[in-house]
Amino acid sequence: MDGSASYNDPEVQKAMGLWKDLVDKGYFVANANADDWTDAGDKVARGDAAMTLMGTWITGYWNGIDLKPETDYNFFEFPQITEGLPNAVVGPVDGFVISANAANPEGAEKFLNFVVSDTGIQTKWASSRGALSANVGIDPSIYTPVMQKAAKAVADADAFVFNYDLSTPPPVAEVGLSMFSRFMDDPSKVDAILDQTAEDTKKAFTE
């Protein structure tokens, strides 16, 4: 994420090799690059696909098309591949920020503290957005059974890491995200794609 590792390091090659293995076995839908996350969600909803790798917000989408949590869709954690490694969950965090030139920074800070610590507000916030609240003090029963599982996964995790495209500078994320779709288009070229990505990201880190 910070440029200290390269995209063609053995660890990345191993991870992409595992991914390629899944593609080669036919576990992905055809033309995966043609689908955005709602297309993928629709395929799961219709039964054309068994699962999709997506954030908790997809539950809001499925609830909106009248799917029932646990009955029509469910959640499981990404299986552990290498035993003994700490279990990490991945996700973005919606943050509130105060402008550097704010007229009343102390007042703004107090307000933000109130918004994130008041369980009533956080309950409304989480239920209206279909997301998990960062405040662990709120009553878990406000979540659907599927979201309760997701909350438990986050609570039990050894580490919480920010998702890929938001953890690395935007020019590097553009190169990396393009690499994923290039790989899905032709997984047999994985080594050449990683070499090219390593070269392109080196340049992107200097932008």
Added chain:
Amino acid sequence: MERETGVWRLVFLALPLGVFTVLVIWPLASSFYYSFTNWNGFSDNFEFVGFSNFNKLWTDKLFFNAAVNTAIWMVAAVLIPTLLGLGLALLIDSRIPGGPVFKSIFYFPICLSAVVVGQIWIWIYQPDWGLLNVAIGAVTGSSPDFAWLAKPDTALGSVIAAWAWQHTGLAMVIYLAGLTSIPEDLLEVCEIEGASTWQRLRVVIIPLLTPATVVVVALNVINSLKGFEILYIMTGGGPFNSSDTLAMHMYNESFKKYLMGYGSAISVVLFIVALTIIGIYFRELKKVDEIYG
């Protein structure tokens, strides 16, 4: 009296000139200014970096990829609607049954916004149930699931087809108007002299349609230079930059990578290219005007 008229002219011109300055001149000048900076698009802190954004263009392979795609886009976006529009106009002018109905149908897409056209064609190209694959399947007896917009070899061509579908109607209507100005007796003389259809077309009709061609090409050149929305809607420049044009590349660098200074440098290049093309075009237009009055 003359002086008073001049004052009124200035008064009436002040409002449109003011709007033009705010919406065109000011952003244009800003782009030139920011192209010499490393501004990220929102911070107050940025520095002047001289020509380094322009120097970077030479080593940016995505810029060259976008420049090639822009050239392909411009040639196709001008040629295809022009030729199809001419063909349709000749067909409809030959008094085929239902001509006026076809004219309305072919003209209709130009009334739609690029966003609507893009969405219609996304559905047509949809791999599993899109009209194109279903039609190919019906003809060949197979079940194709080709992802036209998600494959690098077909993405740009697929958007060009959607663009041509929208803009052919306009060319057709202009050519139809041009065809009405060709004297009937001239065509009758050709028939009496035994000229074939192809000879009549090549020697009489197409040369006499030159003023209409000038208008059609001018509109298509200007529209193709502005052609950003349909690419943004249909492919966003992807997959992996295969349908990136200079306008898309500028947008991605400025608003996705937050390299506003570099994006501004690309916009300056695009502006110079557009200005050159339009300059050459107007020079040629003047020559045509002198011949045809």
